[in-house]
Amino acid sequence: xxxxxxxxxxxxxxxxxxxxxxxxxxxxxxxxxxxxxxxxxxxxxxxxxxxxxxxxxxxxxxxxxxxxxxxxxxxxxxxxxxxxxxxxxxxxxxxxxxxxxxxxxxxxxxxxxxxxxxx
Amino acid sequence: xxxxxxxxxxxxxxxxxxxxxxxxxxxxxxxxxxxxxxxxxxxxxxxxxxxxxxxxxxxxxxxxxxxxxxxxxxxxxxxxxxxxxxxxxxxxxxxxxxxxxxxxxxxxxxxxxxxxxxxxxxxxxxxxxxxxxxxxxxxxxxxxxxxxxxxx
Ligand SMILES: Nc1ncnc2c1ncn2[C@@H]1O[C@H](COP(=O)(O)OP(=O)(O)O)[C@@H](O)[C@H]1O
Ligand SMILES: [Mg+2]
Numbered sequence: 001x002x003x004x005x006x007x008x009x010x011x012x013x014x015x016x017x018x019x020x021x022x023x024x025x026x027x028x029x030x031x032x033x034x035x036x037x038x039x040x041x042x043x044x045x046x047x048x049x050x051x052x053x054x055x056x057x058x059x060x061x062x063x064x065x066x067x068x069x070x071x072x073x074x075x076x077x078x079x080x081x082x083x084x085x086x087x088x089x090x091x092x093x094x095x096x097x098x099x100x101x102x103x104x105x106x107x108x109x110x111x112x113x114x115x116x117x118x119x
Numbered sequence: 120x121x122x123x124x125x126x127x128x129x130x131x132x133x134x135x136x137x138x139x140x141x142x143x144x145x146x147x148x149x150x151x152x153x154x155x156x157x158x159x160x161x162x163x164x165x166x167x168x169x170x171x172x173x174x175x176x177x178x179x180x181x182x183x184x185x186x187x188x189x190x191x192x193x194x195x196x197x198x199x200x201x202x203x204x205x206x207x208x209x210x211x212x213x214x215x216x217x218x219x220x221x222x223x224x225x226x227x228x229x230x231x232x233x234x235x236x237x238x239x240x241x242x243x244x245x246x247x248x249x250x251x252x253x254x255x256x257x258x259x260x261x262x263x264x265x266x267x268x269x270x271x
Binding site for chain 2: 062063069093
């Protein structure tokens with residue numbers, strides 16, 4: 001079982017509905033390529049919906065951090081939506097919870113992009 | 120033979136595709152040992168990280184090498200050994216992934232997670248015999264808070 005990602009565009013925001021495993025190998029590679037592809041198209045507002053992500057390992061955490069840094073360095077924003085309890089705990093333990101902008105309401109998350117984009 | 124211990128041993132080819140095989144066996148064993156869902160997931164992650172380290176850092180991605188997994192269920196704990204054919208390392212001198220300068224690093228969180236999720240973690244390296252990491256999870260330990268399930 002690996003990772004699936006589906007894209008939706010809402011205003012300036014690319015919502016990425018992810019499911020499965022973000023682990024070393026396919027899951028991490030898929031995420032990395034997806035982020036690179038979106039940035040290449042000039043899409044710099046990425047909202048990763050992790051509601052159906054069942055498993056993230058240390059490499060997956062690294063991939064999220066790397067995505068966050070890459071997007072930020074290009075003047076964009078990467079935010080997280082709908083963490084499961086497991087993923088929430090993992091980000092708490094690794095002290096990354098406050099690094100990421102984490103949301104549990106999609107409309108509010110999208111609003112958070114627009115606010116900062118207009119600034 | 121220890122009368123009160125139950126043992127499962129698995130030998131895997133050193134290939135990333137076997138990581139999920141290791142996880143499946145881990146799930147079965149930790150379920151049999153009596154751990155709840157949350158604890159099973161933590162044990163699963165610890166083995167996942169250990170096996171990846173064995174393949175990657177220990178066996179240097181050489182598919183002709185092997186990984187040995189040994190699970191031993193005792194009345195009060197589960198002991199898991201993951202052995203590779205590498206040269207070993209000292210887990211006492213790893214950078215702290217929680218420190219400010221390392222927080223945004225892309226790697227270096229595996230051992231930290233293993234230590235967080237298990238009650239005991241040690242590395243035994245013997246010359247010519249590879250590296251063996253030992254993971255211990257106690258039954259009914261309170262280490263796995265905050266998300267312990269309420270007992271019936
Ligand atoms: N089985 C192993 N054999 C040799 N070195 C290892 C092994 N496991 C871990 N290490 C060393 O410990 C370091 C930290 O491991 P870990 O915390 O899993 O982070 P990462 O794998 O992301 O580097 C590794 O970079 C490696 O140098
Ligand atoms: Mg590792």
